[in-house]
Amino acid sequence: MSYEQFAYLYDELMKDAPYDQWVSFVQDILVKYDVEATSLLDLACGTGEISVRLANQGFEVTGIDLSEDMLSVAQAKAESLGVKIPFFQQDMANLEGQGQFDVVSIFCDSLNYLQTEEEVISTFSNVHQHLQDNGLFVFDVHSIYKMAEVFIKQTFALNEDEISYIWNSFPGDDPNSVEHELSFFVLDERIGKYDRIDELHYQRTYPINQYSNWLDAAGFQLLEISADFKHSEPTQASERIFFVAKKK
Incomplete structure (x- = not known):
């Protein structure tokens, strides 16, 4: 999959995406579980829309993406807005050397772009290594529905x-x-x-219980599963499933 040309169209096509809801979701989760967090790793950050918003809320954000072109757009955006965010090109399934964070997020169904079970399992393991003790891992995926x-x-x-x-x-x-x-x-x-x-x-994507089992095997305690930004349990017709897990 290539984003070489798509990267420069992405923001226009995604202008109505609920970016602020992802940011609010992070803030709500931190309050709900009484977690103090300053550092956040935004995996698959794309053109930096969520990264910039999180940075503007006071988080020390690091952005990671596989696409050099997406990162170029993200870097230019952050600089134009006066926001300091380090961006790095890496595959989240082979993530290494980024230190540890209070929160790691993978939003906008980016995890669904991994093509194999092994890549998802590797990503969960890498996230675990890049979290502080009791740090939170927050991500969303498309539902099977x-x-x-x-x-x-x-x-x-x-x-x-x-x-x-x-x-x-x-x-x-x-x-x-x-x-x-x-x-x-x-x-x-x-x-x-x-x-x-x-x-x-x-x-x-995969069944909800499959994601849960992989999180447990990677060393996470699953805190909640919800759907569609509502902090309520998924239904048969839910479209976006959210997972919140804590590093054991």
């Missing part, structure tokens, strides 16, 4: 003056996986024509 009922065999489209896209989703080869085929049409104002950019993105 969302994969099967919201994404697969569905077509999404956007038609605006400067950017448009057609987004088709198909079943992946693995259980509870989906392939997103995206075609973007971006206006090149210099010549008055549209450039076409094609992307293929793959996501995979």
Whole structure:
């Protein structure tokens, strides 16, 4: 999967994403479990939207992403806003050398981009190593319901003056996986024509109890499972599942 061109379109396409809700979720969890936290590792930080917001709330944030292009956008954004955030290019499944933090987060269903069980297990182990004792690990994933009922065999489209896209989703080869085929049409104002950019993105999720078992095996105490930013238990129709775990 490549983000080389997609990175520069991402913020425009995600302008309505509930970034503030992710930040509020972190703040609510810290209050709920009476945890004092200053340092936070934002894994799969993308273009830094959540990283910057967390930094503006007083956290000492470090951002990690696999995509150099995403990080370039994130760095430029942080600098333009006067926010100091160190960004590093690493794969969260092979994370190393970043020290320890009070909180590690993986938001915006980024964990679902890992293609194998082994990569998820490795990520959980790496997160455990990068947490202070009793530090919190907070992440969200797509539910199996969302994969099967919201994404697969569905077509999404956007038609605006400067950017448009057609987004088709198909079943992946693995259980509870989906392939997103995206075609973007971006206006090149210099010549008055549209450039076409094609992307293929793959996501995979797992049953809730599978994530719970992997967390336990990695040395975490599971504190709560909730859904859709509501701090309530998931239902059959929940789309985004949140996990909060503490390093034992």
